[in-house]
Amino acid sequence: MAALELFFSFLLLLIFFFIIPTQASCPPSSCPRGPTVRFPFRLQRFQLRRCGYAGFDLSCNNQTLQTTLSLSNFSGNNFIVQTIDYGHQTLTVNDPDHCLPKRFLDRSFDNLLDTTPFRIHSFQMYTFLNCSPQATSIPATARNISCLSGENHTVFAMPSGAYDNWLQSTATSPSPSPSSSGLSCAISSVRVPARAANELGVFGDAIEDVALTWSTPDCRVCETSGRDCGLNRDSQIVCSDPKAKRKGLPRSAKYGIIIGVGIPGILCILGLASYVCGRINAYGRRNRPNMDLSTSASQQPAIVVVGLDGPTIESYPKTLLGESRRLPKSNDTTCSICLGEYQPKEELRTIPECNHYFHASCVDEWLKMNATCPVCRKSPEGSALVTPSSSMSSSSTSLPSP
Structure with missing residues (x-):
C-alpha cells in the first residue's frame, strides 16, 4: 500500500507542476448562444470569481441558452x-x-449610474400615448408600438418635442382640442437612449438593441496591443502576453519533470507488481500442503487384479497344428483375439477350464493383462494373479522364455 500511495503522490506532483502551468488560469467561456466572455466579464458557474471585475457578472439562461446581464438586484431586470x-x-x-x-417605460436604464458600472452617453425624451379605440386624432409623427398594444388599446410613441409642437398646433387651430376631439390617450414621458430613440422614431418598436459602455476597468491599451487584461494577486489591472501563457514551462523543464516523475512512477509500479506477486505466491504456498497430500494419496498403488503370471500361462497346454489343421472342435477355426484363421504349423494354446483355443502368441498377451477367457470370461481356477507392482518387479527380474 505504501508503494501505491507514493505513486499517486508523484502523479499529483506531475499534474500540479506540469499540466496546470501550461493552461490559462482564466480561459474564455461562453453560453451556447452568446458572445465570448472574458475579463472584465465573468460567466457565473463557469469561471472563477477572480476572473472578472466587480459588477461584470453574466449568466446563462437555462431556457434560451443566451447570455444575460442584470442591471439591478431584481431578476426581472x-x-x-x-x-x-x-x-x-x-x-x-x-x-x-x-x-x-x-423597458423604457419601466425606466430600467435611468438608474445605471447608481447600480452598475455601465453608462449610456445620452438620452432623448419620448412621449408614449396609450390610446383607446375611440381616439380619432393621432399625431402624424407617432409610431405604433405593437408589442405594447392590445385589442382594447393602442400604444404610440413620439419625441416629446414633437408632441408639444403638435399640442400647440391643435391649440391655435380652430379644430377642437385633443381631449374634446376624442383623443382618449394616457400620456407618459420617459427617457430613451439616444440611438434607440432614433430607431424608435423611424421603425417604431423594431429596435435592435441598446448600447452600454464602461470606463472602469480600462483595458483598451491591452486590447489594442493584443495582450490580455486581468487582475494580479494584488487585484491590480495588468496586461499579459497570451503567447507566454500558452507556452508555460520551458521544454527542458518539462522534460526534466517528466523524467524526474516518470522514473520514480515506473519504479513504484514495479514495486507494486512485485508486492502483488509476492502475496499471490504466499497464498499459493499456504494452500499447497493440502494439494500435495491429496496428490500423494492418489499416487499410492491400488491393488487391482490385471492378469496371470508367466508360469501359469506356460502351464496351459499347447498344440502344434498339422497339415490337416484338425481340432477337437471342427467349427473352431478362427482365433477370437486376432480374428485370423488357423494355419498349419501354428501353435495354439488351450484354456483348461473351458477348452477354448487361441493362437498361443495372442492368448499369452491377453492373459498377461486379463485373468479371464476372451470368449466366455471364465477365470481359470488356481491361477496365480498379479498386481501392477508385482508385475513390474517380476518383469524386471525374470528372463524371457525361449
Whole structure:
C-alpha cells in the first residue's frame, strides 16, 4: 500500500507542476448562444470569481441558452447580451421579449449610474400615448408600438418635442382640442437612449438593441496591443502576453519533470507488481500442503487384479497344428483375439477350464493383462494373479522364455 500511495503522490506532483502551468488560469467561456466572455466579464458557474471585475457578472439562461446581464438586484431586470466589443468597451443588450419600449417605460436604464458600472452617453425624451379605440386624432409623427398594444388599446410613441409642437398646433387651430376631439390617450414621458430613440422614431418598436459602455476597468491599451487584461494577486489591472501563457514551462523543464516523475512512477509500479506477486505466491504456498497430500494419496498403488503370471500361462497346454489343421472342435477355426484363421504349423494354446483355443502368441498377451477367457470370461481356477507392482518387479527380474 505504501508503494501505491507514493505513486499517486508523484502523479499529483506531475499534474500540479506540469499540466496546470501550461493552461490559462482564466480561459474564455461562453453560453451556447452568446458572445465570448472574458475579463472584465465573468460567466457565473463557469469561471472563477477572480476572473472578472466587480459588477461584470453574466449568466446563462437555462431556457434560451443566451447570455444575460442584470442591471439591478431584481431578476426581472435581466437583459440579453448580444455583443461585447472589448476594444471599444461597449456591449449591446436587448429585452428577452424583444420589446425594449417596455423597458423604457419601466425606466430600467435611468438608474445605471447608481447600480452598475455601465453608462449610456445620452438620452432623448419620448412621449408614449396609450390610446383607446375611440381616439380619432393621432399625431402624424407617432409610431405604433405593437408589442405594447392590445385589442382594447393602442400604444404610440413620439419625441416629446414633437408632441408639444403638435399640442400647440391643435391649440391655435380652430379644430377642437385633443381631449374634446376624442383623443382618449394616457400620456407618459420617459427617457430613451439616444440611438434607440432614433430607431424608435423611424421603425417604431423594431429596435435592435441598446448600447452600454464602461470606463472602469480600462483595458483598451491591452486590447489594442493584443495582450490580455486581468487582475494580479494584488487585484491590480495588468496586461499579459497570451503567447507566454500558452507556452508555460520551458521544454527542458518539462522534460526534466517528466523524467524526474516518470522514473520514480515506473519504479513504484514495479514495486507494486512485485508486492502483488509476492502475496499471490504466499497464498499459493499456504494452500499447497493440502494439494500435495491429496496428490500423494492418489499416487499410492491400488491393488487391482490385471492378469496371470508367466508360469501359469506356460502351464496351459499347447498344440502344434498339422497339415490337416484338425481340432477337437471342427467349427473352431478362427482365433477370437486376432480374428485370423488357423494355419498349419501354428501353435495354439488351450484354456483348461473351458477348452477354448487361441493362437498361443495372442492368448499369452491377453492373459498377461486379463485373468479371464476372451470368449466366455471364465477365470481359470488356481491361477496365480498379479498386481501392477508385482508385475513390474517380476518383469524386471525374470528372463524371457525361449
